Amino acid sequence: MAGNDEPTVIKKYANRRLYNTGTSTYVTLEDLAKMVKDGEDFVVHDAKSGEDLTHAVLTQIIFEQEGKTGQAMLPISVLRQLISFYGDQMQMVLPSYLEHSMTIFTKEQERIREQMASMVGKTPIDIMASGQQLIEEQTRRNMEMFHNAMQMFSPFPAASGETQDEPEAKSEKSSPSELKSMREQIAAMQRKLDSMDK
Numbered sequence: 001m002a003g004n005d006e007p008t009v010i011k012k013y014a015n016r017r018l019y020n021t022g023t024s025t026y027v028t029l030e031d032l033a034k035m036v037k038d039g040e041d042f043v044v045h046d047a048k049s050g051e052d053l054t055h056a057v058l059t060q061i062i063f064e065q066e067g068k069t070g071q072a073m074l075p076i077s078v079l080r081q082l083i084s085f086y087g088d089q090m091q092m093v094l095p096s097y098l099e100h101s102m103t104i105f106t107k108e109q110e111r112i113r114e115q116m117a118s119m120v121g122k123t124p125i126d127i128m129a130s131g132q133q134l135i136e137e138q139t140r141r142n143m144e145m146f147h148n149a150m151q152m153f154s155p156f157p158a159a160s161g162e163t164q165d166e167p168e169a170k171s172e173k174s175s176p177s178e179l180k181s182m183r184e185q186i187a188a189m190q191r192k193l194d195s196m197d198k
Contacts, residue, residue: 007041012053019047033061092186 008022010032020027020042035042036058044057066072085091105112 007043008035010042010044010057011047012044012057013047018044018057029057029061029064032057033065036061092182093189096186096189 008020010027011019011021013019018027018029018032019025020031022042032042032044042054044053045051046053062074066074085094
């Protein structure tokens with residue numbers, strides 16, 4: 001474990017071996033998965049260049065976990081939807097939405113666990129109904145949060161002087177000023193989401 005609340009540094013070598021500098025031992029992706037579950041923060045750096053490989057390694061862990069029998073949590077439909085957002089304007093918004101959705105889900109997991117535990121002994125139909133109710137409630141909360149966040153983007157058409165009846169001809173590429181405005185809007189949305197989350 002790293003001291004002073006600093007994340008543990010994991011070094012990845014050219015031979016793909018992972019070295020935990022906190023424990024001075026070589027580790028596997030399974031070990032890193034356990035660290036995540038235990039709440040231990042870490043970063044992964046290329047041992048030679050120092051490049052941050054954390055995102056790639058965490059993605060690899062998810063890939064391995066998904067490959068285990070009975071462990072798949074990401075339905076094919078969700079994977080297709082995620083892929084479809086790459087290159088789309090919503091790609092800038094989706095990470096914040098997913099992050100806050102997971103934060104809310106994590107905070108409410110004890111309540112959800114209790115409700116699931118209360119289903120023991122019930123018929124399959126009752127379990128399905130209760131599970132559907134949990135999903136619908138979580139979806140409703142997520143959509144409310146997303147709707148509130150997306151209201152931050154409503155000034156765009158008005159700011160550019162456009163109306164729905166009289167669209168203004170534009171080039172397909174956004175101008176630097178528009179990109180700057182979008183970044184400012186995203187930053188404002190992030191602050192609003194953070195305040196909603198507290």
